[in-house]
Amino acid sequence: MDTAQLYQKLLNDAIRKQVIILGRHIVLMKVRNISGVTVSDDGTILGMSGKPEDIVTRFVEEFRELSSPLVKKTMQPLLSALTPVTQPQPIPEVKQEQNNKQELVPSP
Amino acid sequence: MLILISAIAIVVTIIFGVIAIVYSLREEKAIKKLVDNELQQKQRLFEITMMKEIQDRIGYSLEIGKVVDVIIESLDALVSYTTVSSLVLQDNLLHFTIHVKEAVSKQYIETIKESMFQSYTAMEANAMKLPEEENIMGAALDDLNHATPSSFFHVPIIVNNRVVSILTIASTKQNNFTEAEMTTLYKIAAQASEALSRLENILTIEEGKLTAMISSLADGLFMVDVNGQLTVINDAAKDFLGIPKDNPSTIDLLSALPNSYDFSNKIERAINHKRIIEEKEVTFGEKVFQIFITPVFDVSITTEKKVIGVSVLLHDITLEKSIAKMKEDFTNVMVHELRSPLTAIKASSELVINPPGPLTEEEKNKILTLIAGQARKMLDEVALILDAAKLEAGLFTIQKIQGDLKQLISERVQIFQATAHEKFINLIVDVDPSIPAFNFDPIHIGQVVNNLLSNSLKFTSSGGTIKISARPAIGSVMVSVSDTGAGIPKEKQHLLFTKFTQLSGADHGSVGTGLGLYIVKGVVEAHGGTINLESEEGRGTTISFTLPIDNAAAKAQTMQHPALISSAKPRLVN
Numbered sequence: 001m002d003t004a005q006l007y008q009k010l011l012n013d014a015i016r017k018q019v020i021i022l023g024r025h026i027v028l029m030k031v032r033n034i035s036g037v038t039v040s041d042d043g044t045i046l047g048m049s050g051k052p053e054d055i056v057t058r059f060v061e062e063f064r065e066l067s068s069p070l071v072k073k074t075m076q077p078l079l080s081a082l083t084p085v086t087q088p089q090p091i092p093e094v095k096q097e098q099n100n101k102q103e104l105v106p107s108p
Numbered sequence: 109m110l111i112l113i114s115a116i117a118i119v120v121t122i123i124f125g126v127i128a129i130v131y132s133l134r135e136e137k138a139i140k141k142l143v144d145n146e147l148q149q150k151q152r153l154f155e156i157t158m159m160k161e162i163q164d165r166i167g168y169s170l171e172i173g174k175v176v177d178v179i180i181e182s183l184d185a186l187v188s189y190t191t192v193s194s195l196v197l198q199d200n201l202l203h204f205t206i207h208v209k210e211a212v213s214k215q216y217i218e219t220i221k222e223s224m225f226q227s228y229t230a231m232e233a234n235a236m237k238l239p240e241e242e243n244i245m246g247a248a249l250d251d252l253n254h255a256t257p258s259s260f261f262h263v264p265i266i267v268n269n270r271v272v273s274i275l276t277i278a279s280t281k282q283n284n285f286t287e288a289e290m291t292t293l294y295k296i297a298a299q300a301s302e303a304l305s306r307l308e309n310i311l312t313i314e315e316g317k318l319t320a321m322i323s324s325l326a327d328g329l330f331m332v333d334v335n336g337q338l339t340v341i342n343d344a345a346k347d348f349l350g351i352p353k354d355n356p357s358t359i360d361l362l363s364a365l366p367n368s369y370d371f372s373n374k375i376e377r378a379i380n381h382k383r384i385i386e387e388k389e390v391t392f393g394e395k396v397f398q399i400f401i402t403p404v405f406d407v408s409i410t411t412e413k414k415v416i417g418v419s420v421l422l423h424d425i426t427l428e429k430s431i432a433k434m435k436e437d438f439t440n441v442m443v444h445e446l447r448s449p450l451t452a453i454k455a456s457s458e459l460v461i462n463p464p465g466p467l468t469e470e471e472k473n474k475i476l477t478l479i480a481g482q483a484r485k486m487l488d489e490v491a492l493i494l495d496a497a498k499l500e501a502g503l504f505t506i507q508k509i510q511g512d513l514k515q516l517i518s519e520r521v522q523i524f525q526a527t528a529h530e531k532f533i534n535l536i537v538d539v540d541p542s543i544p545a546f547n548f549d550p551i552h553i554g555q556v557v558n559n560l561l562s563n564s565l566k567f568t569s570s571g572g573t574i575k576i577s578a579r580p581a582i583g584s585v586m587v588s589v590s591d592t593g594a595g596i597p598k599e600k601q602h603l604l605f606t607k608f609t610q611l612s613g614a615d616h617g618s619v620g621t622g623l624g625l626y627i628v629k630g631v632v633e634a635h636g637g638t639i640n641l642e643s644e645e646g647r648g649t650t651i652s653f654t655l656p657i658d659n660a661a662a663k664a665q666t667m668q669h670p671a672l673i674s675s676a677k678p679r680l681v682n
Contacts, residue, residue, distance in 0.1 A: 021230050067266075
């Protein structure tokens with residue numbers, strides 16, 4: 001399974017879950033707002049054009065507009081799958097120098 | 109020519125037509141934009157009004173039901189619908205309520221309910237099967253109406269990542285709700301979720317502060333709600349009632365309370381009559397408590413006093429009770445102690461005044477000696493009471509003069525040798541001859557030595573040993589009296605130097621005022637010394653005290669014992 005298929009599967013799972021949680025009408029409306037995505041009336045993605053990561057980001061954003069607590073509560077698999085750019089940066093280590101000054105050293 | 113004119117007319121007409129169409133389209137676009145703006149403004153106004161209403165209605169309460177009610181009540185202003193329903197999780201119960209605006213069948217309601225439960229379960233994967241409560245409101249049901257919920261949407265309310273409610277707006281009409289309408293409701297729900305989460309966090313912090321405050325109370329405190337459920341209990345209450353568990357239940361609490369104390373009935377009375385119930389003296393095991401059962405009112409309701417539970421305060425009065433008892437015992441003892449010599453004096457003097465027959469000089473002397481002895485005994489007792497009173501008032505003074513402690517100890521031991529011999533008790537004296545003469549109050553220190561030896565004799569059985577020793581230390585002298593007597597139980601040791609304390613010992617027949625050791629401590633401390641007790645039940649007791657010595661005496665002592673400077677360390681007592 002290539003990356004695009006993997007993202008499509010993740011999105012299909014997320015849509016199915018949101019249909020149960022919110023109802024079919026609102027979910028289809030929100031998914032159809034995302035350019036590059038074709039979706040059937042039962043909520044299955046028929047086609048995706050463009051970078052899958054961007055589509056997933058736009059999908060999350062569409063639902064975040066509805067409710068941030070909802071996204072946080074129900075979209076963990078999608079949030080984890082998002083590009084590393086959105087991941088938190090590692091915290092720099094603090095190196096103790098001989099003269100007792102502290103210096104921030106970025107992680108390798 | 110005519111053809112040319114016609115062609116020009118057609119072109120002009122077409123140009124004007126195109127211009128008219130362009131303007132018409134522009135106008136239509138502008139109108140549409142205006143309508144859209146108006147709609148957006150309307151929805152924004154609706155959002156703001158709803159949020160304000162929610163804030164006003166919930167105040168500082170986390171009642172999700174109130175938030176749901178506000179949204180439902182205002183819904184007509186935003187959308188047209190057939191039913192609006194809510195699923196609220198409260199008190200471990202799922203409350204399903206449906207407001208029916210247009211008559212629907214029971215089947216329609218079941219479909220909505222099932223869909224809401226599926227939505228809830230999809231969000232709360234670990235949701236347990238909870239008991240449900242169903243409430244149908246509004247238009248009458250019509251089972252002949254076979255309409256189904258053709259369009260609906262669920263709006264969850266999530267507080268701190270927990271789904272606390274779901275609102276479902278449904279209609280029998282296809283595609284009844286626009287995206288804008290639905291989005292408005294989701295936004296309101298999301299804002300309410302965030303407001304409730306913030307409020308819950310604040311309340312959790314405040315609750316933490318309150319719990320810390322309650323935990324630090326020396327008095328026992330617990331709270332019970334109107335259903336009899338234990339909501340708060342502090343460590344002191346757990347200690348008093350002997351509840352070891354971390355999260356005790358009402359059953360733990362009730363089984364810890366004595367059966368004779370009808371606790372449930374008293375709680376009921378406090379709640380029903382909305383007044384404080386005070387119990388002046390209740391005994392739980394070895395402890396005595398003053399109990400206050402106070403109704404707790406819901407402060408969010410200002411119109412009437414609604415009781416939401418009771419707080420129970422356990423104030424430990426065991427010490428006060430035991431002091432009161434000690435005072436009572438002391439009075440009885442004093443009456444006995446003073447009456448006995450007075451009776452003897454009265455009888456003896458009457459015998460001298462009105463003798464039954466002529467008395468010989470020897471008989472008269474014997475009676476007068478007895479009277480003098482009893483009078484001295486009374487004076488000693490009265491002196492003790494006076495000393496105790498002076499100590500308590502901070503007026504106790506000592507008269508220091510230079511004296512020889514070794515000699516004083518030797519004289520006092522002489523007094524007790526005869527009694528020790530009679531009781532077959534070995535009385536050992538171990539006094540360092542190098543103790544220099546120094547300033548102390550010989551009368552009161554004599555009393556101290558007397559009291560310690562007398563106590564040791566009282567509590568040591570035949571065949572035992574009593575040892576009095578005195579040793580020089582840096583800047584002081586340490587005197588200790590140890591015995592192989594009954595010892596003092598650990599739990600009573602702290603009472604030893606308090607007033608009126610009488611400990612039972614081997615010599616059960618002995619009585620005293622209980623002021624002896626209180627005065628001993630006062631005398632030693634008045635000298636600037638300290639007193640210390642070491643005792644083990646069944647093995648014996650050692651009481652040591654130090655007396656500071658003045659500079660000149662200390663110098664003489666150091667010259668005799670130079671090692672005291674370099675090696676010996678003062679013993680820390682008390």
